[in-house]
Amino acid sequence: MSVGRADRSKGIGSSLLAVIIDEAIRRKAPRFLAGASEAHPDALAWAGKRGFREIGRRIESYVELASFDPDRFRARVDDVRGSGIALKTIDEILDGRDGETREGFIRALYDAETPMWEDVPWATPTPHWPYDRFRQMGFESGQMIADVSVVAYDGDTIAGFTMTGKRQSQDGYTWMTGVGRSYRGRGLATAIKVEALSRAKAKGLRALLTTNDEPNKAMREINAKLGYRTLPAHVQLEKPLLH
Ligand SMILES: CC(C)(COP(=O)(O)OP(=O)(O)OC[C@H]1O[C@@H](n2cnc3c(N)ncnc32)[C@H](O)[C@@H]1OP(=O)(O)O)[C@@H](O)C(=O)NCCC(=O)NCCS
Known part of the structure; x- marks a missing residue:
């Protein structure tokens, strides 16, 4: 108003x-x-x-990629990789897939997101969005930046992911970062985001933005360490x- x-x-x-x-x-x-x-x-x-x-x-924040130095976080990403977790972009995962195999990945990503979504400390009840909307928004709208969206695999299991969307011409926006309940506290979210930021920088994007709920101390702490600066809530x- x-x-x-x-x-x-x-x-x-x-x-x-x-x-x-x-x-x-x-x-x-x-x-x-x-x-x-x-x-x-x-x-x-x-x-x-x-x-x-x-x-x-809800606090929006941004990191300017010119000042993001991936080397500062290299050891943390190596630790996660060394523990047997593979980091792949959605672009790489979808390469060569079509029909059922593509659909199978999208469904698995949605199913992985369901419990993560439930754990976001929303201020108002926010039910997980329906599969068709997830699929349309993420995979049919042309809005996702697939080579800046990263999935952490433990074998064939999706252990965590971050999805990045377009934000005007020069920036990206994190739609969702989540790690499966049994994989938390092992640096996966940090590694996934470092990988996404590194790829965004290499691609020539200017900044990545995100929005977090104030009680989400873990996610806000990760972003602060990566150099995100907050905007008024x-x-x-x-x-x-x-x-
Ligand atoms: C937020 C989330 C992605 C973190 O995943 P994770 O793999 O456990 O995160 P990491 O292990 O990389 O890092 C967690 C960091 O948060 C810190 N942290 C955790 N709880 C904290 C708290 N209450 N206060 C301050 N810092 C906290 C940890 O110290 C750790 O930092 P460190 O590794 O430098 O010590 C995961 O909890 C999750 O999926 N939550 C549900 C979905 C969600 O809320 N997503 C974000 C909103 S889009």
């Missing part, structure tokens, strides 16, 4: 909010979700006065609607 600068403090925002809240109550919605940037404390204060409370923060808000 936005009100033009010249027309602020005239009650327009409050009137707009009243209309949509009434409609949400009429539809028996249990609560109203909204959000504002931490960079706009006035907007947060405005929402706070109208019954919205903070339920979470998106503050997630909710207003309970009583019937």
